[in-house]
Amino acid sequence: xxKQPILRLDSIVKRFGTFTALHGVSLDIREGEFLTIVGPSGxxxxxxxxxxxxxxxxxxxxxxxRGKRIDDTPANERPTCMVFQSLALFPHRSVGxxxxxxxxxxxxxxxxxxxxxxELLDLLHLPRDYYGKRINQCSGGERQRVALARALAxxxxxxxxxxxxxxxxxxxxxxxxxxLKDLHERTGKTFVYITHSLEEAMVMSDRIAIMRQGRFExxxxxxxxxxxxxxxxxxxxxGEVNLFDFExxxxxxxxxxxxxxxxxxxxxxxxxxxxKGEKCTLMVRPEFVRFLAPGExxxxxVRGILRNDYALGSRIQYEVETSDGxxxxxxxxxxxxxxxxxxxxxxxxxxxxxxxxxxxx
Numbered sequence: 001x002x003k004q005p006i007l008r009l010d011s012i013v014k015r016f017g018t019f020t021a022l023h024g025v026s027l028d029i030r031e032g033e034f035l036t037i038v039g040p041s042g043x044x045x046x047x048x049x050x051x052x053x054x055x056x057x058x059x060x061x062x063x064x065x066r067g068k069r070i071d072d073t074p075a076n077e078r079p080t081c082m083v084f085q086s087l088a089l090f091p092h093r094s095v096g097x098x099x100x101x102x103x104x105x106x107x108x109x110x111x112x113x114x115x116x117x118x119e120l121l122d123l124l125h126l127p128r129d130y131y132g133k134r135i136n137q138c139s140g141g142e143r144q145r146v147a148l149a150r151a152l153a154x155x156x157x158x159x160x161x162x163x164x165x166x167x168x169x170x171x172x173x174x175x176x177x178x179x180l181k182d183l184h185e186r187t188g189k190t191f192v193y194i195t196h197s198l199e200e201a202m203v204m205s206d207r208i209a210i211m212r213q214g215r216f217e218x219x220x221x222x223x224x225x226x227x228x229x230x231x232x233x234x235x236x237x238x239g240e241v242n243l244f245d246f247e248x249x250x251x252x253x254x255x256x257x258x259x260x261x262x263x264x265x266x267x268x269x270x271x272x273x274x275x276k277g278e279k280c281t282l283m284v285r286p287e288f289v290r291f292l293a294p295g296e297x298x299x300x301x302v303r304g305i306l307r308n309d310y311a312l313g314s315r316i317q318y319e320v321e322t323s324d325g326x327x328x329x330x331x332x333x334x335x336x337x338x339x340x341x342x343x344x345x346x347x348x349x350x351x352x353x354x355x356x357x358x359x360x361x
Contacts, residue, residue: 006031006066006190007052007158013060014047021047023214024061029158029192034184036193036201039211040237046162048211049194053082053160065157081156085163087147089135095121096131099149120149123186125179141172148183161193165200177203198238202226210234226285231360235283240317242289242328243358244282281358286317286331288354291338291346298349302328306340320346 005028014022022044029035037045050056052063054075063071070078089098099120100113108116118128124145135143144164151159161180165173181204184191195201201208202222209219218230229235232243284300292298304320307327316337318330328348332338340346 004067005029007192008064009052009061010064011061012048012051012058012063014044014051014056015059021214022051025214025216027209027216027219029190030206032188032190033206034181034191034193034204035207035209036195036205037209037211038195038198038201038237039217040196042213043211044214045194045196045211047214049082049160049162049192052192053080054078055082079157080160081151081154081158082160082162083147083151083164085166087143087164089143089147089150091134091136093135094131095126095133095135095138095146098135098146099153101150102154116153117149120152123152123183124149140168141176144168144176145179148180152187152189156189158190158192161191163195166195166197173200174203180204210237228356229283229358232281232358235281235358240286240329240331242284242286244326246280246282278359281360283356283358284350284354286329289328289330289348289350291318291330291340292349296349299352300350300355302348304328304346304348306338306342306344306346308342309338320348 007029009025009027009029012022012025013020025044025048037048039045047056051058051071054070054073058071061071062069065079090101096114096117099117100108103113103116114131117131121128121130126142126145126149130138130142135146138146147164165176168176177200180191180193184204193200193204205222207219208222208225210217210225212233218225218234220228225234226238229238235241235243290298292301302320302322304322304326306318307321308319310317310319311334312331314334315331316334318332318338320328320330322328330338330348
């Protein structure tokens with residue numbers, strides 16, 4: 001028996017005057033999962049999360065929580081909570097007073113409020129003596145943890161996050177990404193996270209939903225989206241990628257088994273049928289492209305000139321230009337660096353098993 005989703009979005013449409021921000025969006029969010037909605041600015045992700053927490057009204061469609069429609073339920077009556085980018089903490093109140101605020105609103109007694117606040121400080125790895133510390137005396141990372149503790153004080157069924165780490169420096173952001181993932185596992189809550197950062201989505205999420213122009217382009221686990229994107233947009237959004245346009249030359253391919261793929265005059269064969277004239281895109285990630293030694297072969301072979309190399313921490317990225325001006329990226333671990341000189345002629349190769357075909361309407 002299939003488990004019912006905790007939250008269901010059914011054909012959601014949101015219009016602002018003549019502008020349509022969301023075009024019939026549907027999505028099932030599983031109980032206890034960490035779902036990240038990611039996309040460029042203007043893709044509709046912030047509009048969507050405002051609808052989910054009740055800050056804005058739908059134009060069409062419905063939102064269902066555990067089988068009960070909630071899109072007409074006021075935000076303060078929904079069992080959900082939002083952690084904002086601005087955090088929205090009270091700067092001149094203590095850490096304890098900030099965490100206890102939702103409990104005070106609910107009429108919880110002072111001893112019970114303090115007990116719960118101290119438990120949450122433990123959960124968020126903050127010392128208990130921070131209870132009396134002023135928010136304006138806390139660092140950025142400490143404020144982020146306090147905001148999370150306050151959100152959890154609501155004991156919500158779903159926590160929504162609207163780019164809460166975007167204002168932090170890189171090192172702190174990476175630390176808090178791991179802490180958020182750990183917090184999700186320890187609490188078992190359903191997390192729905194909004195970000196424009198692919199790195200955040202890849203590190204933390206059970207599933208990723210990629211938005212583009214008010215629609216979901218692809219929803220899947222990170223590995224599937226990275227290895228098998230459904231469109232050029234997703235392929236390029238998920239990091240560095242090499243893309244080659246081609247079309248089918250015959251439905252039978254080289255030996256009646258697949259399709260002929262031409263890359264800079266070379267021919268390889270993919271193991272599926274493609275109609276003659278059908279246009280597709282071949283994708284290969286830079287880490288699967290290799291420099292071929294004399295006499296070495298592979299399914300795809302491309303010749304070019306080594307133009308540049310870039311140090312990326314533990315990896316090095318190489319840029320190779322082909323005769324038609326196409327730039328191909330190759331990535332190698334630092335200890336496996338390529339010793340060629342800029343301007344040197346090189347031969348690149350990769351195998352069919354590492355190539356992915358994108359077929360778009």
